[in-house]
Amino acid sequence: MKGREILIEPLGGGGLAAALRVDGRLEDLLIDPPDSDPMPRPEAIYLAKAGRPMKGIGGIILDLGDGASGILRGGKLPEPGRTLIVQVANWVEGGKASPLTDRPLLKGRTAILTPGAPGNNIARSIRDDERLDALSALASEAMEGASDNLGLILRSAAQDADEAEILGEISALRADWENVESKAAQGEPGLLRPAPDSGDQGWRDWFTPGTTITEGKRALAEAGLWEDIAGLLRPEASLPGGAFMYIEPTRALVAVDVNTGRDTSPAATLKANLAAANALPRQLRLRGLGGQITVDFAPLPKAERRKIETALRTALRQDGIDTAISGWTPLGNLELQRKRARRPLSELKSQIA
Template sequence: MKGRIVLLDTLNDRPAAALMVDGKLQDLLIDPPEDGPPGIGAILRGVCDRPLKGQGGMMLRLPDGQSAFLRQGKGLSPGQPLLVQVTGMGADGKATPVTTRLLFKSRYAIVTPDAPGLNIARSIKDEAERDRLLEIAHEAMSGAPNTFGLILRSAADEVDADALAEDITAMRDLAEAVTTDLDGEPELLVDAPDAHLTAWRDWASPEPDEVIAREGAFADLGVLEEIDAVLQDAVLLSAGASMMIEPTSALVAVDVNTGADSSLAAGLKANLAAAKDLPRQLRLRGLGGQITLDVAPMPKKDRRQFEDALRRAFRADGTDTVLAGWTPLGMYELQRKRDRWPLTALI
């Protein structure tokens, strides 16, 4: 199966989407159970509950007795209603992380209340196309509050003017409706997009070669086998090397092994292969937080090459990841945002 293929199906009677590139699973989205906390991207009216002294944050009450944590709570007081958007997953039953910087995201555009200005994705290089997009954006945003901003995503490149204007207008109207609905008790105002909508919205660039939407697509086209492989701790790399990815309560441990070849050259090759595949593995497994790599033995002079490979790999990944660096014992540490459910909790 060659090319970039988007498959829309269900798993456990919940919407699911898979992105396959040349027959290899690159991304996987599965809707969480309905009785869980609000999903990433949901917009809610919360009510300030209590400040966290010493941390500068604020706990908020959400609908259905759930709670949220806002990192910047300065100037807020208990009982104050607040519009917030879910930014991550609350780990181990902790409060859901939220922000007051709302984003209304569609396939082509992102409307940004309280962040004015018109911006176009840097990946769109052609100056004539950028001028065309700016003209459409100015027209579509006319009449919106002057505090509203707009970001045109890379998928907007060469899109029909009417389709793009309709997309922008829909997000602008939604943003206006939500941002004027401040007063009241905790309430879900905009639900998180399901797996199918997220795939349509976020996998639009580059344009898929094919979209297959039907029951049984995962089984027929090898997605289920790919998922089974991801559920295993061991990941096979090139030349007999491997890495073990093992989540614990404190961190995610990654152990890189060379296999039968224990030479320093084999160690570097195994570490470079692990660096290249690690973002995909973490994305598919839904793993975040502290990640510690026990790399295969290699000369210290080769560490820079490994770091560069790791940096390139995570630059292409959509999740915020901090490359913290080496520990005194020769481990390499990362800090990755928890932006989806662990796969083991969804299967």
């Protein structure tokens, strides 16, 4: 199928699966953990109570209620016993405390509300002066009467959205924040605003004008996507020209090994490495992998490293998940540091049909 399509399917364990398909190829994937999963989810907002400081790592453990906990690092830490509003920042491995931030963000498709960061801002990708003026006026109108401590960012999607949609979304986000503050005033640690499910997040982050949305009990199945998803649980990922790479998560890092396959021509190594650099962000995104990524490219001279980095940076710009290229190790591996924005697909096997 040509074009852009979002497919959303309910899951047997609760929650949803959402997939983005572009010109017939799976480009992005979100799968909710089962309802029984107790792990705090990124973007969820809690009222937390400060517990014991962790001086060795510059943080403090916070009680999130119902047996959940997280860790807040950096800056001026709260005194033990104090309550504060926090948001889950990333997924973590089982047994670790969830990383938290005391600067929550309420995200919509066209706008982001920024409690604690006042001021109205517009995405830098919007450069048309006339549209910038119109959006600036719209932001001022939408935030009229808001608290001095409340800010707003208009996202790239605002460029093509109509004013009614933007105003409606900002109004809804402001109402959500008022509800968060009202619940927090009750003083007991606990969930104040749940994380968006995969359907809401997929629509928010993937929808563009002209996108088709298909929802139903077998939306992904009828599109043949569960077979593609099952393939992502295997370490091998094919690359053009017969090359391939193995992507294997461990507890410490994600190891990626690039191989040229049967091609033994002089240009095979560079072609395989460039193909891997182009494909890696998509593979990490679909597999839900983050943290430290170590890539063992097929043997290459140092003179070709810049070409690999350039190709990888270009692919990462289209990825949408914060990833930093840390550099080359003495053994010739390339290291990346990637935000743990997704739950690893390998931990969601029970949700995969």
